[in-house]
Amino acid sequence: MLVFAAILLTLVPAVFILWPFVARLRRDEFEYDEGAPQADLMRRWESAVAGLSSAELDRILGNQTEDDYRAVRRQLMSEAAQVMRDMELAPDEERRMLADLREEIRQVRARLQGSDDA
Amino acid sequence: MIVEAGQLALALAFVVCVYAALASALGVARRSSELLVSGRFGMYSVPALLLVSTAALVYAFVTSDFSVRYVAENSNLAMPRAYTWVAFYAGNAGSMLYLAVIFSLMSLAAIVGIRRKLPYTSPYATAIMALVLAFLLGVMLFLANPLARLEAVPADGQGINPLLVHFGMFIHPPLQMAGLVSVAIPFSIAMGALLANKGGSDEWVDQGRLWGMIAWLVLTFGLMLGSWWAYTILGWGGYWAWDPVENSALMPWLAMTAFVHSIMVQKRRGMFRMWNMAIIIIAFTMAQLGMFINRGGPVPSVHSFAQSTMGWLFLLFMAVTLIASTAAFIWKSPSLRSRGRLESILSRESAFLTQNVLFLAVAFATLWGTIFPIFSEAASDTVVTVGQPFFNRVNGPMLLGIVLLMGVGPILPWRRAAPRNMFRMLRWPLAFALAATVALAALGVTRPVALLASATCALVVAGIGQEWLRGTLSRHRAGEPYHLAFARLLAANRPRYGGYVVHLAIIMLAAGAAASSFYSVQRDFVMRPGDTRTLGDYSFTYMGTTHTSFPDREEAYARFDVYSGDRYLGVMEPFKAEYPQFRIASTIGAIHSTPIEDFYIVPSEFSGDGQAVFRVLINPMVWWMWASGPVLLLGSLIALSPRRRPAPAVVSVPRGAHPAGA
Numbered sequence: 001m002l003v004f005a006a007i008l009l010t011l012v013p014a015v016f017i018l019w020p021f022v023a024r025l026r027r028d029e030f031e032y033d034e035g036a037p038q039a040d041l042m043r044r045w046e047s048a049v050a051g052l053s054s055a056e057l058d059r060i061l062g063n064q065t066e067d068d069y070r071a072v073r074r075q076l077m078s079e080a081a082q083v084m085r086d087m088e089l090a091p092d093e094e095r096r097m098l099a100d101l102r103e104e105i106r107q108v109r110a111r112l113q114g115s116d117d118a
Numbered sequence: 119m120i121v122e123a124g125q126l127a128l129a130l131a132f133v134v135c136v137y138a139a140l141a142s143a144l145g146v147a148r149r150s151s152e153l154l155v156s157g158r159f160g161m162y163s164v165p166a167l168l169l170v171s172t173a174a175l176v177y178a179f180v181t182s183d184f185s186v187r188y189v190a191e192n193s194n195l196a197m198p199r200a201y202t203w204v205a206f207y208a209g210n211a212g213s214m215l216y217l218a219v220i221f222s223l224m225s226l227a228a229i230v231g232i233r234r235k236l237p238y239t240s241p242y243a244t245a246i247m248a249l250v251l252a253f254l255l256g257v258m259l260f261l262a263n264p265l266a267r268l269e270a271v272p273a274d275g276q277g278i279n280p281l282l283v284h285f286g287m288f289i290h291p292p293l294q295m296a297g298l299v300s301v302a303i304p305f306s307i308a309m310g311a312l313l314a315n316k317g318g319s320d321e322w323v324d325q326g327r328l329w330g331m332i333a334w335l336v337l338t339f340g341l342m343l344g345s346w347w348a349y350t351i352l353g354w355g356g357y358w359a360w361d362p363v364e365n366s367a368l369m370p371w372l373a374m375t376a377f378v379h380s381i382m383v384q385k386r387r388g389m390f391r392m393w394n395m396a397i398i399i400i401a402f403t404m405a406q407l408g409m410f411i412n413r414g415g416p417v418p419s420v421h422s423f424a425q426s427t428m429g430w431l432f433l434l435f436m437a438v439t440l441i442a443s444t445a446a447f448i449w450k451s452p453s454l455r456s457r458g459r460l461e462s463i464l465s466r467e468s469a470f471l472t473q474n475v476l477f478l479a480v481a482f483a484t485l486w487g488t489i490f491p492i493f494s495e496a497a498s499d500t501v502v503t504v505g506q507p508f509f510n511r512v513n514g515p516m517l518l519g520i521v522l523l524m525g526v527g528p529i530l531p532w533r534r535a536a537p538r539n540m541f542r543m544l545r546w547p548l549a550f551a552l553a554a555t556v557a558l559a560a561l562g563v564t565r566p567v568a569l570l571a572s573a574t575c576a577l578v579v580a581g582i583g584q585e586w587l588r589g590t591l592s593r594h595r596a597g598e599p600y601h602l603a604f605a606r607l608l609a610a611n612r613p614r615y616g617g618y619v620v621h622l623a624i625i626m627l628a629a630g631a632a633a634s635s636f637y638s639v640q641r642d643f644v645m646r647p648g649d650t651r652t653l654g655d656y657s658f659t660y661m662g663t664t665h666t667s668f669p670d671r672e673e674a675y676a677r678f679d680v681y682s683g684d685r686y687l688g689v690m691e692p693f694k695a696e697y698p699q700f701r702i703a704s705t706i707g708a709i710h711s712t713p714i715e716d717f718y719i720v721p722s723e724f725s726g727d728g729q730a731v732f733r734v735l736i737n738p739m740v741w742w743m744w745a746s747g748p749v750l751l752l753g754s755l756i757a758l759s760p761r762r763r764p765a766p767a768v769v770s771v772p773r774g775a776h777p778a779g780a
Contacts, residue, residue: 005123009170013134016163017141020155029151034236034321043320044457050386051532057611058531061588065539072533108610 041087045097048080049104056108121186124174125265131167131218132259134160135252142245146314154241161229161248165222172219175212175264179205185271188212188264194277196670204287205278210413210428211264213295218254220296225251228303232325236311239322243310250302253435261428277670280697280704286347294344294367297337298405301370304329304377305402305443308395312446317395318453320384326398327381328758334374335754341367342627342747353694353705353720355640355735357743358631360509365488366408369481373401376477382613383467386532388457390471392447395454397474399443404481406436411488462534469527476520483512510635514567518574521628524621525578528585528614543584550580563637571632575625582618608756616757623750630743639736642722646729654736656717657681658690663724672696676721676730680710687717692732694721716740 033039055072058064064072080101084094141157144150175188179202184190192205192212207213225247232240258264282291304326311322344364345357358364377397383390410432460467487504494502529543554576555569563569586604593603608615643651647662661677673695680687690708697704707720715738722731 002119002122005119006126009123009127009130009167012166013130013160013163016159017134017137017156019159020152027151029145029154029237029241030149032234032237034238034316034319039321040319044388047386047388054386054532057614060592061585063529063535063539063543063585064531065536068531068534068536068539072531075533 041083045083048076049101051076052105053108056105120174120177121265124171127167127170131164132252132255134164135248139245139248142241146241158229158244161244162226165226168219168222184275185267187266187268190272190275192278194275197278201278204282207291208278208282211262214254214258214262215264217295217299221251221299224300224303228329236322238314239310239316242313243306246306246309257431280700284351286343290343290347293336294340297340298408300333300336301402301405305398308398309443312395312450315453317450320388323381323385330378331758334378337371341371346744351706353707355718360506362411362488365484366411369484370401370405370408372477372481373397373404376474377401379470380474383470391454391456395447403436403440406432464535466530466532469523469530473520473523476516480513480516521574525581529581546584547577547580551577565636568636575629578625612759613757616753619753619756620750623746623753626742626746630739633739634737637738641734643732643734653734655683674724690719692719692721711741713741
């Protein structure tokens with residue numbers, strides 16, 4: 001009985017460990033690189049969008065003056081534009097991203113002014 | 119046979135962990151997907167193996183199999199079956215198994231979470247988690263095997279430590295241990311990113327933050343429940359004694375608190391990359407130091423039941439991981455340059471940095487106070503322990519500074535704030551703080567430090583209230599009812615508003631701690647049955663004591679009729695039990711708790727002639743400390759709850775694209 005239990009217990013990790021060698025893996029583990037330039041660009045884009053949302057929120061709550069808000073917004077918009085340039089997008093893709101950005105900011109305003117369904 | 123199967127599973131788990139570490143490292147070196155997946159899958163099988171070992175130990179407890187050394191040492195026939203769970207981790211070997219099981223499950227969840235999102239970081243992180251787990255299992259296999267057999271089987275076991283026979287013990291030690299070991303998860307992810315040369319990109323930050331928050335939350339509840347246990351069962355009327363074991367859990371908590379804040383700056387601004395790596399190394403080192411002190415460190419502690427000689431192995435492992443991670447940090451530091459820069463001293467980033475420095479300063483001051491007895495003994499052959507006054511004096515002002523930053527920080531926007539606007543935003547919170555101070559002074563709070571602490575807490579509450587009010591009013595003006603406007607405001611920016619709820623919980627905790635530290639009243643009374651005494655507004659009549667003998671203990675229940683002014687509060691029954699076999703006494707205070715104050719009676723001594731000595735305390739606002747727990751949990755859940763964002767319109771970026779300057 002103990003021998004049977006020992007075999008069964010050993011089989012559990014053995015199956016797990018050997019499976020990738022027996023079954024042919026379809027996916028290359030290194031296919032996507034989290035540090036690749038394109039991933040970094042998307043992260044910078046999302047960071048700029050989050051910054052704009054946050055600046056919008058702080059302006060509406062009164063934490064940020066109009067002057068500071070405009071300066072920060074200008075800075076973040078130029079960062080976003082730089083990211084888009086680095087992405088080397090086609091003009092229609094660039095337009096879509098800009099539309100996304102405007103929509104994100106509109107939603108933040110809408111949420112704070114109570115007209116969304118968040 | 120079941121016990122032997124458990125032993126085999128333990129040994130197999132150890133071998134698999136070593137294999138997983140090697141396969142992951144080799145997989146990266148040889149760019150072999152098969153090896154990587156094999157190592158990862160190996161880690162997936164470890165929880166199953168450890169659950170077999172756990173089941174074997176539980177089975178041994180339930181069947182009172184005293185041929186298993188650990189069962190004989192930590193239970194007996196008289197132990198209620200419900201305490202099997204407590205007995206499981208009451209000793210070193212069992213607690214090691216518990217740690218290993220919990221860590222294997224956390225590793226499984228973490229690896230599943232990062233394998234797709236962080237494919238380059240994941241193998242390194244997996245290898246680190248596998249090594250940590252292999253260490254725990256190795257210690258168990260070679261030094262403290264919970265399933266080892268005894269040659270001579272005793273008729274009965276030694277029994278569980280009586281201090282552990284308490285409801286709090288069902289939750290506090292497992293949470294505390296899980297909290298300490300869980301710090302290894304964000305550490306592994308961060309170190310994985312560093313070793314994979316991805317520390318300079320911020321992709322690991324989301325998973326690092328998630329696991330940092332989980333570790334922080336578990337540690338927080340472990341600490342709170344430990345304090346509650348000390349307050350209710352240790353019978354000294356307090357909840358925090360700056361004991362080395364308490365400190366050893368507080369230090370990683372402080373470092374993790376700093377980490378979960380500063381990681382937000384990295385996520386938002388691409389800053390503090392080196393700082394975050396350094397903090398997580400410090401947090402993991404402190405967590406290991408905690409495990410070392412818990413398991414036979416050289417510092418005297420009230421947590422003597424956890425003492426053993428294996429602590430030194432933890433110290434060695436801590437030294438090795440500290441040296442290795444510091445070397446990796448130095449080696450890879452050129453890749454950790456920040457993307458953004460600190461634009462103004464008046465900004466949220468700046469507030470986070472200041473708060474981080476204060477958290478670490480408190481952690482290191484606590485560390486110094488904790489290990490000072492070792493240095494004093496080495497220098498002068500005399501053990502000088504550092505007591506509460508040192509910690510209060512050194513840490514008190516810094517903790518107050520942290521609380522102040524909780525009030526000021528959230529009103530500061532990212533990047534920069536205009537000084538005039540900051541003061542404009544602070545005027546109402548400041549006015550509220552002033553009003554609260556005046557009101558408290560009128561009520562008789564006269565100690566300047568207490569007034570300062572109250573004013574700081576009031577400032578934070580008013581600051582949060584102001585932000586909520588402005589946001590809610592803004593939405594309400596557009597036609598939403600107040601309750602909906604408030605709920606939607608919170609839902610729209612969960613990390614921010616969840617964080618504020620956590621801050622409120624911390625204020626509840628701080629207010630309770632400050633009030634009970636400054637205004638606790640304590641007196642000892644010698645009483646005979648029928649005697650009535652008063653303390654503050656309370657009067658209490660000692661009705662007598664009932665003594666009961668059990669095979670393993672003598673129990674004494676004292677009985678009091680208690681009044682507050684003319685109002686009858688009811689019967690209070692403090693309790694004391696003596697366990698001759700363990701040569702310890704367990705006292706449970708009787709507590710009448712309200713949000714204003716706790717009336718607390720604890721027996722000190724019973725003499726044969728009916729006379730007894732009782733310690734009676736009035737502890738203001740302790741109730742708020744325990745009430746802060748659910749609030750803190752709620753805030754953390756709000757902060758961690760995911761918000762569905764629309765996918766970006768453009769997901770395909772040309773492969774050759776590269777950021778300017780890269």
